[in-house]
Amino acid sequence: MPWNVRLGFLVAAVCCWMLGPWSGTTAYAQSASATAPEKIQALITQLGDRNFTVRERAQSDLARMGITAFDQLFGAMRDPDLEIARRAQYLIRSVEIEWTRPEFSDEVNAYLNRYGNLNVDNRRSRIGELSRLHTMDALSALCRISRYDVSEVLSKEAALAAAIQFQGASAEEKTQITEIISDRIGDSPRVGPSWLKIFRTSLNQPAEAIALWEDQITEEIDLFTTRPALTSQQVVLDLVRWEVDQLRQQGKQEEALAAMEDVIRISAKFSESELLDLTTWFLDRKGPSVVGQLAEYHAKKAPAVNDMPIGGPFGENASLLYLLAESELVQDNIEKAEAYAKAALELEPDSYDSHYLTAQALSDRGTFRWSRNEYRYVIDSFDDPMERESMLARMQLAELENDLGYSDKAAEVMWPWVEAVEKLYGPNNPLNADREEAISRFLARSYLFRATAAEKRGDLAAAKKDLDKAIKYYEDEADVLIASYRVGQQDDMWKAKAKEHIDHTIDFYKPFVEKFQKQYEIFKQNSRGDDFMGTQGSQMANYCNQYAWLVCNTYGDFDHAIESSELSLEMVPGNGAYLDTLAHCHAAKKDWGAAAKYQRMAAMQIPHSGMIRKKYQEFTKKCEENNIEFETIELPPSPDTHFPEYKKDGKL
Numbered sequence: 066m067p068w069n070v071r072l073g074f075l076v077a078a079v080c081c082w083m084l085g086p087w088s089g090t091t092a093y094a095q096s097a098s099a100t101a102p103e104k105i106q107a108l109i110t111q112l113g114d115r116n117f118t119v120r121e122r123a124q125s126d127l128a129r130m131g132i133t134a135f136d137q138l139f140g141a142m143r144d145p146d147l148e149i150a151r152r153a154q155y156l157i158r159s160v161e162i163e164w165t166r167p168e169f170s171d172e173v174n175a176y177l178n179r180y181g182n183l184n185v186d187n188r189r190s191r192i193g194e195l196s197r198l199h200t201m202d203a204l205s206a207l208c209r210i211s212r213y214d215v216s217e218v219l220s221k222e223a224a225l226a227a228a229i230q231f232q233g234a235s236a237e238e239k240t241q242i243t244e245i246i247s248d249r250i251g252d253s254p255r256v257g258p259s260w261l262k263i264f265r266t267s268l269n270q271p272a273e274a275i276a277l278w279e280d281q282i283t284e285e286i287d288l289f290t291t292r293p294a295l296t297s298q299q300v301v302l303d304l305v306r307w308e309v310d311q312l313r314q315q316g317k318q319e320e321a322l323a324a325m326e327d328v329i330r331i332s333a334k335f336s337e338s339e340l341l342d343l344t345t346w347f348l349d350r351k352g353p354s355v356v357g358q359l360a361e362y363h364a365k366k367a368p369a370v371n372d373m374p375i376g377g378p379f380g381e382n383a384s385l386l387y388l389l390a391e392s393e394l395v396q397d398n399i400e401k402a403e404a405y406a407k408a409a410l411e412l413e414p415d416s417y418d419s420h421y422l423t424a425q426a427l428s429d430r431g432t433f434r435w436s437r438n439e440y441r442y443v444i445d446s447f448d449d450p451m452e453r454e455s456m457l458a459r460m461q462l463a464e465l466e467n468d469l470g471y472s473d474k475a476a477e478v479m480w481p482w483v484e485a486v487e488k489l490y491g492p493n494n495p496l497n498a499d500r501e502e503a504i505s506r507f508l509a510r511s512y513l514f515r516a517t518a519a520e521k522r523g524d525l526a527a528a529k530k531d532l533d534k535a536i537k538y539y540e541d542e543a544d545v546l547i548a549s550y551r552v553g554q555q556d557d558m559w560k561a562k563a564k565e566h567i568d569h570t571i572d573f574y575k576p577f578v579e580k581f582q583k584q585y586e587i588f589k590q591n592s593r594g595d596d597f598m599g600t601q602g603s604q605m606a607n608y609c610n611q612y613a614w615l616v617c618n619t620y621g622d623f624d625h626a627i628e629s630s631e632l633s634l635e636m637v638p639g640n641g642a643y644l645d646t647l648a649h650c651h652a653a654k655k656d657w658g659a660a661a662k663y664q665r666m667a668a669m670q671i672p673h674s675g676m677i678r679k680k681y682q683e684f685t686k687k688c689e690e691n692n693i694e695f696e697t698i699e700l701p702p703s704p705d706t707h708f709p710e711y712k713k714d715g716k717l
Contacts, residue, residue: 102252105130105137112153113146124152131160135213140254162213169202177206188219196226197638201241204231208249211257218297220257225303228264232310239268256281260304271315278308282327289331301331302343309350318351325355329362337382344388353392360389374404383409383423391432394704406435410442417443417454424458428465431673431703433717437462450482451489460507467514469675469717476515483511502539509539513548520552528552529559541570543615550619567619574612578629581605585632602636606643609633614646617653626650641670645677648684657687661695672701675717 111123127134134156141153164177176191183191192210195203207227211220231242246265250258260281267274282304288296305328312321325347332343340363347355363377373380379389390405413419424439443458450456459482463475486508516531529552535545546567553560585605613630617623630647637643648663661684668674668681678700688695705717 102137105134108134109137109141109144109149109153112141113144113149120148120152124156127156128159132162132213135160136251136253136255157215160213162209164206164209166206166209169206170200172198173200173202173206180210185216185219188214188216189222192219192223192226196230199230201238201245204242205245205249208246208258208261211261212250212253212255217256217295218300220255221260221296221300222257222303224257224260224264225300225307227261228307229303231264232307234268242268267311271311275308275311275315275317278304278311279324282308282324286327286331298331298335298339302328306346313350321350322352322355325350325352326358329355329359332359332362333366337378337385340378341382341384341388344385344392348388348391348395353395356389356392360385374408380408381412383412383419384426386412387423387427387432387435390435391430391704394432394707397707399708406438410435410438417446417458421454421458421461425461428461429671429673431701431705433465433469433703433705434708436465440465444478450485456482456507460510463511463514467517470679472514472517472521476511476518479507479511479514483508505539506542509535509542509545511535512538513542513545516548516552520548525552525555529556536566540566541573543570543611543618546570546615547618567615570615571612571621574608574615575625577608578612578625578632581609582628582632585635606633606636606640609636610643610646613650617646617650623650623653626653639670641667641674641677644670645680648680652680652684652687657684657691658693658695660684661688661693665696665698668700669698673703 105127108123108127111119112127114120114123127138138153138156138160142150142157144150144153162181164180165174166177169177173195176194180188180191188210192207195206195210204227207223207230210223211227214220214223231238234242243265246261250261253259263274263277263281266277282301285296285301285304289298289301305324309321309324312318312324328343332340335343340359344356344359347353347359360375360377360379363379364375365377367377367380369376369380375386375389379385386405386409390402390409393399393405394402409423410420420439420443424436424443427433427436427439440458440462444450444455444462447455450459459478463478466472466478467475486504512531512535516528516535519525519527519531528548532545532549532552535542536549539545546563549559549563550567553563581601609629610633613626613633615621616626617630627647627650630643630650633643634640634647644663644667648660648667651657651659651663661681664677664681664684667677671677681700685695685697687693703717705711711717
């Protein structure tokens with residue numbers, strides 16, 4: 066054999082001998098899943114060996130195992146042997162997790178892309194996005210995060226996000242959820258995965274799971290007070306919220322109230338916004354008595370001043386004080402509720418924007434009497450109805466009255482402003498180039514309110530006159546066109562006139578919508594949907610919704626209206642007004658099952674909207690008449706129903 070050939074074989078042999086351990090790494094990693102837990106535990110024990118070489122070799126072997134050794138290494142991070150704990154921590158942080166998976170959808174993988182390189186806040190944001198998808202691969206991704214994210218807090222948050230996401234799972238979903246959790250969690254010793262196992266138990270054995278949750282909550286609250294780095298305020302709150310919802314589903318309201326009370330002792334350092342969230346949640350879960358306990362707990366540290374009815378943050382923040390008032394109102398403590406509401410109205414007398422925003426929040430909660438008082442406070446603070454704050458307060462109050470079915474009151478609220486505007490600009494020149502678009506739109510809606518009131522009285526002549534004025538002020542206002550179409554059903558000439566304006570507006574919106582549909586599909590195909598939504602999403606969603614709303618309430622291509630409405634919801638998921646539109650689109654096609662479904666979803670988002678509630682009842686009645694199955698919800702009554710006046714005349 067020639068010397069150079071012999072040399073080649075010799076070099077190859079030496080290389081194979083030297084590279085043997087390295088060339089086998091891939092195969093080792095591939096077969097690592099079959100590595101016995103006993104072997105991993107033996108290597109972990111060797112991390113604390115007296116012999117440095119043994120320690121290094123064990124660390125090297127565990128590093129090559131990668132994710133297979135993760136669960137046991139994580140447990141070893143708290144080993145009493147500090148050398149084992151230190152090396153385990155190093156190994157855990159060096160494990161490279163392949164977060165994206167081929168079995169996941171592109172949408173889920175988009176949220177998991179580069180997940181391991183993100184900071185805690187950004188990873189938390191991705192967890193939140195995944196929790197909103199309500200898909201099985203999103204659940205699977207959350208399980209992986211709970212098992213493998215090195216942050217104990219994020220591991221817990223991912224577990225709770227998964228549990229909360231599917232707490233109302235169907236029978237078919239329960240089977241899938243059980244399989245996914247079992248497959249993704251394995252034998253992980255971590256707290257987050259253990260919560261997922263309890264959630265898995267709750268799917269078919271809710272009573273047994275409740276006892277397990279109670280133990281976890283007690284431990285987590287204790288942990289929050291002793292070692293807060295291992296948990297978070299949000300984790301504790303979500304854990305309690307989960308338990309409360311489970312108890313309420315089983316009709317155990319007293320136990321649910323006791324669980325709510327557990328949160329009070331950890332609320333000492335809550336910010337005002339956190340107290341607002343907590344108080345709102347107490348009220349929404351029928352815990353008004355707990356709100357009073359929470360307020361008193363904080364008042365002990367800061368006694369009341371300046372004749373305020375209560376001290377602490379509840380005596381300083383109008384929104385908190387109104388929530389406290391609501392808690393008393395729903396317990397029929399009317400005098401106490403009114404005292405709190407009066408004190409809240411007197412806070413920040415010169416901050417008109419604060420009063421305006423407070424009024425909106427009160428309206429959203431269905432406390433309409435106090436909302437009206439706040440709007441009136443702003444309106445009455447200005448002699449000139451043209452002042453910005455006064456104008457906005459009038460418009461919002463008018464919209465509130467109109468939504469509750471009081472179009473005459475809505476017009477009455479707006480008319481001092483209408484007269485002032487027309488005196489300034491002249492009633493015969495509604496399209497004055499100097500006028501802001503918002504003013505033209507407000508004028509159109511003001512005349513719409515008065516026209517609607519006239520229509521209800523049966524005075525169609527007055528209604529048509531006001532609608533004609535409204536169209537001149539703002540011809541693309543969809544609700545004005547819809548009202549004109551409705552009135553036109555009794556007058557052919559008016560119907561033709563209304564149709565002319567409707568056709569014009571549809572022709573304006575439709576090309577925009579079709580263009581947006583094509584653009585959005587292209588952006589989605591290139592995985593840039595989020596970028597597109599960030600730049601044009603809001604305007605696009607509004608155009609799609611306006612177009613769909615006009616078509617489904619008049620005439621046109623109802624299928625295209627449904628597509629347009631669905632697109633608006635893709636860009637702004639969960640928007641109550643857009644869900645209302647989608648329900649109306651299906652109603653236009655007499656698809657009462659879909660109409661009831663989406664109207665129910667709209668009512669869940671905006672539970673105290675008079676119009677949305679009315680349509681929900683209408684669509685569900687249609688389902689009953691046509692023997693169509695539908696899912697029901699219990700619409701929460703307005704707190705105002707506890708006032709004696711409501712009990713007397715039934716008016717909100």
